[in-house]
Structures are given as C-alpha cells and as structure tokens.
Amino acid sequence: MFLYILGELYTPYEKLLLPFDFDTWMLLIFTFTSALSIIFIINRLTKPIQQIVFGKKVQTPSLNVIGTFFGIGQLREPENNFGRLLLINFLLFCLVIRNAYQGVMFEMMTKEMRRPEAQTFEDLWENNFDVYYDVEMYNHTITGIDGWEKFNLKNMSLYDMPAFYEKNHNNPKLKAAILAHDTWKRFMIIESKTFWPTLKQEVNTLMAGFAFYPNNYFMYLIDRVILRLTDAGILQHFFGYHEEILNKFVYPEEPGPKILSLYDLSHGFIVWLVTCGVAVIVFFGEILVFLVNKRKNKIKIVVENVNSNEIIENFLDDSSKSSDSLGSKIETKTTKVRFIKIHPSENTSYNHHKNFENCKISNELVRAFRVKNNFSM
Template sequence: MREAFKPFWIEVAKYANFKIELTSKWEKDTNIEIMDGHLTLSNQDRSITSVFWSMNVGLVITKGERYTQYEKSILPFDEITWILLIFTLSTAFFTIFFLNLMNKNAQNTVFGEDVNVQSLNVISTFFGIPQAKMPKKSFTRFILIIFMVFCFIIRTVYQGVLFDLINTDKHKPHAKTIAEVFEKNYKVLGHKTYEGQKFKESIKPEWREKIDETSIIPYRSGYEKLCHYLEKDESNIAIVMHEPLDMFAEFFCKIKLLKIKESVFNIPQGFGMASNHYLYPVIEKFIPRMFEAGIMKYLYDIWLHWRFLKEHFYENNESKALTIKDLGYGFNIWLITCATAIIVFFMEIIVWKFEIWKEKRNEKLKSIQNENIKKKIDKNLSELERISCEQEQNNQ
C-alpha cells in the first residue's frame, strides 16, 4: 500500500468503520497490490466506490410575512367552522323567508306574536344585543335560547382568539423545501465561493437566475447578515449557507438575546453536491457510528437545544385556528339546550292535544246537558198543555 494513502484510509476506517476499497483519486488507472506471504491480491478500478465525507449546503430562511389585520380577522376559525357558521345563519334567514309565506298562526308559533323584524332580530342576537320583546310561548322561547347559546359560544371564542392574534406576532407559514423557496419568490442571497457555485449548479436552471450574488456573504458573518434582515423586519429572505449547523450554534446566542420574539432559524432542506472527483451525500446509516466516535456529539447537542427552544418558546406560543373539536364543550351545552327544547316541544304538543280533547269533552258534555234540559222543558210543556186541556174540559 502506498504511504500517501495509508494514514488517510486508516483514519477513515477508524471513525466510519466501513470496508476499505482503494481507487483512483484523479480518475486514472490504479494498480493496488496487497501482499501477505505467498498471496498477492491485485485490484484495478477507475471510479470512486466509497463515500467517506459529507458537507451540508442549504438555505437559511426567515419567518414568513406578517398577517394583516384583515387576514387575522378570519384566522380564529378553520374552514369547517366558518362553513358551519355560514350554514347556520343561512338556515335562519331561509326559515324566516319560508315562514313569511305561510299563515299567521305558523308565524306566531315560531316568531312569537307581534314580531315584525325577524331578520333584524337574528342579526342583533348574533352580536349579543338583547331582545326588545320576548315571545310568549315556551316553544318559541326555547328556539330563541338555542340560537342565543350558539351565538354566545361563537362570539366568545372568536373574540378571545382574535385578541390573542392581535397581540401576537403572527406570521404566515414559511417555505419547507428548496422548491417552495423559489416558487414563492423568496429573495435568495448567494455568495461567490466554491460552495455557493456548487449550490447554484445543483438546482434547476430556471432557479439560478433568481439568486442574488451582488454581495458576498462571508462564512462566519452569514448569521449577522441574517440578523440584519430580521432587524429590518424583512420577510421571505433566504441565504445560501455552507455548513448551516455551525451557523445554527452561533445564531442561538442571537435568539437568546432577542428572547425568541423576532428571530427564527429554519433549515428547510440540505443539499448534497457532486463535483468531478467527490460525492457529498448524507448517509443516515453512518450517523450512529459517528455518534460512537464522538463526531456528532456537538451537532446533536445543538439539535436538542433547538428542539427545546422550539417546543417551549416558539410552537406553544402560536395561536391556532379553532376547530369543531375545540368548540366541543360549548356545543355540548348547545346540544343539551336543543334536546331540552325538543322535549318541551313534545310536552307542549301533548298539552295542546289534551286541551283540545278537554274542550271537545266539555262541548260534548254541554251538548248532552242542553239536550237533557231541552227534553225536560219539552216534557214540562207537554205536561202543562195536558193540564190546561183538562182544566178547559172541566170548565166546560
């Protein structure tokens, strides 16, 4: 084995623990002979066969754009909750329109007596304005109570989440991949170093023109450049970084000083690069072995630090849109109120049927009594006529 290769391969084998296959470094024919006693092993190869090193070149991106006040007004609820709310109000207005085409008794049963501005009452109830006149019937009151409880739940949670959104620095989701960075027209800042040029060669040709190389970003001052853009409150900025994990460690000091309010460090996707003589992929199966050798301990500590800060200071402080599941407790009260209203409705039907039966029974009893009285009167009249006839005969 040639002395020029011996120390290098021994060190690689000791840390990476993979099979040694010596090849040509400069793509020339190489003859390797290993002799042991009377045995001779010869090997010829023209290409590299083992990956022994990796290097990360990626993009460091800032947080997304801030939501405007108008956009924050629709963030408290997700799409399903907004659809449910619109469907409920549409059903209420459709019911009002349909009942206005029916007779007065049906309108009085649902709306109440002497209520002429039903649509305005729906809007005022939704915004929490008290009713000027309450309906008299219990069924109509329970319909109103159901709608008032529903509006109270929606209005309370909306105001609470909206207040939280207004007082927090809410940003739009940032790009997750390199493709999203260029598709969303991020301002990509590159540098004219060897790594920067290889990053440019690794991406699609139509993306290369979007990289701004007007200013050279040194390796150790890249995080200062990023902080400069964060302090200027510029969003949608992406900076090409060589070995971004090293920048990661330095950037945490800046985040800690800023109390994690303005600065967020994102590495959406690492890029492997290929040149004429070297291949730099990231091989996951070597990571445990690198831990055993102590190579990854420093980077692993940084990763744990980032996960701790992200879980305790960044993710938990973000307000999220409320879903139907989040409003479950309030809607349970609403469903109980609906069930109570249905029970009261059937009870009123039973009472109404009983009153009708009672009225019919009273009418029947009165008719029977009237017939009996009439019969008695007729009997008495016939008796008087008989007596009068007898008296006339006696007088004659």
C-alpha cells in the same frame, strides 16, 4: 439548513377573519343563512304558527337573531316551551362561538402576526426567494437537493451573512433565504442576537470529523485532553451555554395564537343540534296537547231571541263561521239575545248560559264572544 426572512404582518382587517379557519366560517354562514331563511318562510305562514315559533308581539325576529349573536338581550321571551328551547340553545351556541372568537382575537391584537412565507424547498422557488450561499457549500449541499437548479442562487461569504440578516430581517418585501450549516448558524445567532426562522424541511447533512491512522499518538493526546475537559465540566458548561442561546433564538414561543378549527368548535355545534332536536320533540308534543284540549273543550253556541225564544243561530264554536255574518243576522232579528254555551257531551240544553240583555248586539260583541278566553263558563 435554510434561514429565511420573516413574512409580512397581517393587516388589522385580515386579523378579523383569522380567529376561525375557512371551514368554520363557511359553517357559521350556513347556520345563520338557514336561520334567516326559516324566519322568512314562517313570516309567510299564519299568525298562530308565528306565535308558536317566535312568541307573541315579536315584530322583528330576524334582527333578534343578529342581536343574540352579538350578545344583545331579548325584550320579549316566547310563552311556549318550544320557542323557549329554541332561544336557550341559540343563546348557548352564540355564547360559545362569540367567546371563542373574542378570546383569540384579543391575543392576535396583542401580538405581531406574520404570514408564513416558506416551509419547504418548493415554497422557496415558487415564491421566487433569493438563496444566498457560500462557495464552499455549493458542491456538497446545493447540488444534493432535488430541483436545486430552480433556486435563484447568489454568492455571499459566511462572515457577511449575520450582518446581512441583521439589516434585512424586518424587511418583509425582501424574499431571501440563507443556506448555512449548523455550526455557522450557531455563530450567526450569537453574533446577531436575532431570531432566525429555519426551514422545516431538512437539508442533506455533511458529516465532518478527523481521520487518524490506528494507534496514532496524536489521537491518544486528543482523547486525554477531551477527557480532562469533560471531567472538569468545561464541555458541559460550554454546550449548556450555547444550547441556552439556541433555545432562546431558534425555538422561541409561538409567534401567535392558534387559529380555531372546526374540530375546536365542534362542541358548540353539537349542543346546537342536540337542543334543536329536543325543541322539535317539544314542538310536536305541544301540538298534540293543543289538539287534545281543543277536542275536549269544544263547545256549542246557541243564540236565541230572549222575547220569543226563537233560536237565531246554532253552531259549534270551531271558528268556521264569519262573525260578521252572524252579527248582521242577529241585528236584523232583535237587540236582546242570550248566548248559551253547551258542551256536546251534555244531553240537556241551556245548562250553562250567560245573558246579555238590554245591550245592543254588534259585530264587535260577536267577535268578542267568539274569543273563548273572554267568557268563562
């Protein structure tokens, strides 16, 4: 088996990108780029549409998106259901992503994260690792590996390997691997008391043992000794002691937290998509309700001269006429008028009216009149 030197530590700047894998980062960038692009397009549309999506008196929706991701609260909430649903699902999405990132980032800051240098034989020769081996292993181990001639081989005695590794195991600039069989690996672990990362790819195994003639007396004596050692529990104690050491140094805890993949964060993206779909349905529902109410509450406005009962203007309040032209027309006729609002469904005229006598008609007054919320029936 190959034992290799640990890789370099990740820098603090590299740790900022480690919590998520590449696919997750790309999807997050696409999500926020799409959100900012939609905001840019809506800002070029009419004011009513901006108020439906963003809410009233919201001046910087782009900064609100960035602030929401970092956990900054919203000063103004949208007044309609569509805008509120968009805000709620985006807050939930950012909560999942932000907490996942902060949790993994905290674990990475408290642990030593190293680069994975080698996993297979190909990694050893592609990264120019020096492979140290004992002469006894050359013929029956090295030559049994496909592509063994690509290794940069260096001779070293098995007895010198523990001291070599103990001296250099914290030197990430040294690209070195040690070839040792399992017995010597146990010996080196016990001697050096240091974690030895092992190549995950297996090396061909050499089966060693003793050969005796049939019915040999020495084989009978060896079997008796082994049985006595087994009955006394000595072998179990010996193997248990060494297995405990091996489990401590060969199979330690994971060196770092798991890097979150797109699958781990899929629930956040699914919630985002589902709530966006609900928000779109609510959006079209609000448009339908608005159109029905507009048709139902459409009124007729009659402006007449109070003195002569002369009708100056007669139109439907659908904001199709300019208030400036109406105001100038009234000012040329009289300074005393009355505004009469009549539902088209009613046959009689002047059933509902509001008098504006002894007041000067101006463009500002006409504009105020055209805002329905300022004049109740």
